[in-house]
Amino acid sequence: MTEQDRNPDQLSEQSDDHPRASQADGDRDLDTSVFEAITLARSAARRAGVGVDAERHTPEDEEEQVPARKVSLAFELENLDGAPSLIPIEQALEEIPGVAATIVYPSATAWISANEDEDPERLIRVFERFGVTAHLTASSLIRRSHRLAGEHSHEKRLERSRNRGDSRRISPRVRQHAREEKNQVLRAREAGFLSRRRGSSPAGDVGATGDVLFTARALITPRRFWLSLPLALFALVISSTPSLQFDYWQWVTAAVSLPVVTWGAWPFHRAAAGGVRRGLSALDATSSVAVLAAYAWSSAMLIFTPAGDPGWRSSLTWFAFNYGVHSESEVFFDVACGITVLLLGGRLLSRRTAQSSLLAELERLQIDPQQPVTVVRKHKLTRKPAELQIPLQEVRVNDDVIVAPGSVIPVDGVVIGGGTRIGASIIMGHDQRTVKVQDKVFAGGLNLEREIKVRVVRTGHRTRIAAVSRWVREATVKENRHNRAALRSAATLVPVALILAVGDFILWALISGNINAAFLTALSILAGVGPMSLALSTTLATRNSVEAAARRGILVSSGETLRIIDDVDTVIFNRLGTLTDGVMNVETVTADTGEDPELVLRVAGALAMESDHPVSQALVRAAREARDTGAGGEDIPHWIEVGTVDITEEGSFHGTVEVPLRDSDGVVRLRAVDALLWRPSSMTEVRSQLSPRLAAAAISGGAPLIVRWKGRDRGVITLHDQERPDAQDAITDLEDLGVETVMLSRDTYPVARRFADGLGISHVLAGIAPGKKPQAVRAIHTRGSTVAMVGDSSVLDTLRVADVGILMDVDDPAEIRDDSDDPAADVILLRREVSSVPRLFLLARRYVRLMNGNILLAWGYNVVTVVAAMAGVLHPMAATVLMLASTVVIEWRSGWARRF
CATH class of the missing domain: 2.70.150.10 (Calcium-transporting ATPase, cytoplasmic transduction domain A)
Structure with a gap:
């Protein structure tokens, strides 16, 4: 304690008499407060595991310190002097506790492993000391924004903000990115292959649509079924066997049935009550009403009619017209218990026999x-x-x-x-x-x-299997929205069934005067209607079809896409990347009269050097092979200098090259000339611009490329690529399905037609430049055709304008744009097989048949059941069995979609 603390009165006197002393003492108090605040901040930092050097830790601090989790950060670097300067930067970074750094000079990237709460700005300042500018990569920003959004509680964030300074912990750039990317990032990361929490339920619960309520699966347990079963059997056996009935047996049955119709049937009562509270229709509401009504009716009979007499006896009656009138009385405890046990058993059996979904399997496979x-x-x-x-x-x-x-490969x-x-x-x-x-x-x-x-x-959520998992999950959620029609029909059936049951009871009571028979028929209606079969008629078939396709490397965006594919009558193939393997090779080099074919090839290779298109790669590869073998001798330069190359709108390469030319003195010198590598798109261009020799070469082989310099066409290079092994069979299968096939090609018509004839393609659209392909697809669509476009990532704009866009030959999950508001593709083929296209059409047609059959079966069953119940020929327990059977049949039919 200070002297002032020991003598506060003296301090007060000094303050009155000596203003300067009072000011000094106030400063000391301020210093003490600041010191205490700093101490508290350091203690909080030590508990978080960051911000304090190891040599300042006390043993007490070590006990408080919690080990920090590690995260990976990637930085893009600018102004690197050279590879030798990297080691000092790495050493300076690793002086920060918990940091391990590796800098890759060729890619100008820094990979840093640090504590989870490490401030990226602190690392960036270390780079700045060496004159290097560092920026967090997009993927690191995404991971960090997701981590910040996933803090355990608001109170924890406030505490860290107070103790550590939240404005310094989260840089403005990170906060801005978090605001802009929050929704998209959370959805992708939560569904990621490595980051998903185990045990999370798959997206796609049809109950999420908001139109109906499904009974909670967690409440329907084997324990509930097995405990209810013996009580229900007792009620059923004693109610149907007069020889076993004893005095007051009906009261014993009422007591035995009570736990069954309350605790045993609680999942269905809970769903029904939730529907009433929310103004929705629970699919099991009619069954819940049937169970409660049967028990309530029977209890009333015991209290107000002779059915409660000690010597009263009963026997099982299957048809309503055989039931006694009011004076004879009837009880339905056996019906209430039977409906409950049958529902529990049916739901458990359906769950047990159902195969696990693809999402659940992916969940189990995650590393x-x-x-x-x-x-x-x-x-x-x-x-x-x-x-x-x-x-x-x-x-x-x-x-x-x-x-x-x-x-497992990770x-x-x-x-x-x-x-x-x-x-x-x-x-x-x-x-x-x-x-x-x-x-x-x-x-x-x-x-x-x-x-x-x-x-x-x-790695991580960027792997292909993670992208597929997100795609299937998103497809399931989309389909749940598309299935609202079936769910609305199922939801409408519940109030309709209640109205029919009340009307049936009134009619039977008025016409026959037999309220027991009237109640039995009403009970049969409630127990027999199957809204669940209607709800599942399309949902199960869709989910199974989408997952079956994904198991074979075909990603379908939704069931609506399958329905459109069933209507498709024209399939357009982009030639390159779909019908061929995408690897081009030089076939022939034809030089005009007086020209050297080797020089023609070298100039073409020089112009195409910077392009990664398969055609350009083929030219460069052929030019290098010719150079390495010494073709052309000493007359052809070993290396052709080329200036800046421009690519025109038509896809031609224009630049300046140095070629050997003979001057007026007869001496061969290298001279810079304008050169052009172009591709004819029509026979008009071939006939009007090329000499007869070059024109013949341009139409007699593979895809032609023309080499021109000094305003004159010097030669023609033809290229060919190998068709995929299964392309011809795939085209034949599509034609057999009644689908018209069309090929888009940039080549001239004779070249494209010759290739198409080899595969059996019906129609060819030749000479179509890349920028004109969307218009070509629209033209086919406007004539009344439903069009599916098959292409690779080079024709994404063309895929968008088709009724169904089918993206083929995908390796990079970034092309699987499942989170885009306007995705380029409705279907993605992961396999490099053209046969996946007719397989997709077979799946779509089988899916539509299954879906239509399920809908017809569900509606037909409900109509027949209601009519039979109103006619008095259907017992409530028999109606329950039929209702469960209809659901099982629809699930079984939908299971066919898995065998694809």
Whole structure:
């Protein structure tokens, strides 16, 4: 304690007499308050595991400190001086507690593992000390914004904000990104393959539509069924066997039935009450009303009629017209118990026999992000490779992961060492294939034989299997919205059944005067109507069809897409990337009179050098092979200089190249000339612009490319690509299904027609430039055709204008745009097989047949049941059995969709 604290009176006197002393003492009090605040802040920081150096920790602090979780951050770097300058930066970063850093110079990327609560701005300031500008990558911003949005409680965030300074913890850039990306990020990350919480229910619960209420599955348990069953059997046996009935047996039956109709039937009562409270229709509301009405009626009979007499006896009667009149009385405790037990058993049996959904299987296959994996990385100082054991969530792109035999591949990547046999994941039908170096592998596959080394291309929620999981989940949610018609019909059936039951009771009572028979028929109506069968008539068939397609590598956006595909009468194929394998090769090089074909090929390769199009790659590859073999001799330059190359709207390459030309003195010198690599789109261009020799070459082979310099066409290069092995059979299958096939091609008509004839394609649209393909599809659509467009990622705009866009040959999940408001594709084919297209049409047609059959069966059953119940020929328990049977039949029919 200070002296002032020990003598407060003296302090007061000094304050009155000496203003300067009072001011000094006030400053000391302020310093004390600041010191206490700093101490509290440091204590809070130590408990969070950040912000305090290890040498300042006391033993008490160590006991309070909670180990911080690790996260991975990626930074894009600018102004790097060179590779030797990276080591000091890494060392400066690792001086921060909990930070491990690796900087990759070629990609100008920094990969940092840090404590979860580490401030990225602190790391950025370290880079700035070395003159390097650092920015968090988009994926790191997404992960961080998701983590910030997922804090445990608002109070915890307030406490951290007070103790650590929230404005410093979250940078303005991160907060802005979090606001802009919050909805999209949360949806993608929550559905991600690695980040989903175990045990979460699949999206797609049809009860989420808000039109109906489904009985809670968690309440329908085997325990509830097995405890209710013996009581129900007692009620049923004693009610139907007069020889077993004793005095007051009906009162004993009432007591035995009470727990069955209350606790046993509680799931159905709860759903019905929830529907009344929310103004909705619960699908099991009619069954709940039937159970309660049967018990209430029977209790009233015991109290107000001779049915309560000790010596009263009863026997089971199946038909309403055989029931006694009011004076004879009837009780229905056996009916109340029977309906309850049959409902419980039917729901449990339906759940047990139903196969697990694809989402549930993906849930079980997901890999724990904390699972250790073996990664090969270079040592920071020695740069020698070393194997490390790190959690899967810390694996980075371009890491080399060792996958042992018998283990699941945790990432998408390329094999760079070894070879083995891979069991594909469930989304590819569990097929097996042999992989070797340079082959692609995907997360979820099983390594069956030997150890391999995989270079990481995508990890975590960016893997293909994670994208497929999100796609299927989104498709299920979309379909639930599309199935509102069936759900509304099912919901409407509940009040209609109640009205019919009341009207039936009144009519039977007035016409026959037999209120027991009237009540029995009304009870049969309530027990027999099947709103559940109507609700499931389309939902199950759709879900099973979408999941069955996904298991075969076909991703369908919704059941509505399948219904449109069933109406499609024209399929348009983009030639490149769908009907062919996409690898182009130079077929012929034809030079005009007086020109050197080798020079023509070298100029074409030089102009196409910077393009990654398959045609350009084929030209570059052929030019290099010719150069390496020494074709053309000394007259052809080993290297052709090329200036800036521009690509015109028509897709032509224009630039300046240096070619050997003979001057007026007869000396060959290199001169810079304008050159053009262009592709004819019509026979008019071929006949009008090319010499007879070049024109003949342009139409007699594969896809032609014209090489021009100094305003004159010097030669024609034709290219060909191999058609996919199953392309011809796939076209034949589509034609057999009555679907008209069309091919889009940029080639001239003779070239395109020759290729189409080899596959059996009916129609060809030739000479269509890339920018004109959407207009070509619209033209076919405007003539009245329902069009499906099949293409790769190079024709996304064309896929959008078709009735159904089918994206083929996809590896990068970024192309699976399931979270876009305007997705380019309605269907994505993960397999590199044209046969997936006719298989998709077969699935769509079978789906529509199943759906229509289910709807007809559900409505037909309900109409027949209601008529039979009103006629008095259907007992309530028999009606319950038929209702459950209709639901089982529809589930069984919908299960056919799984066998695709």
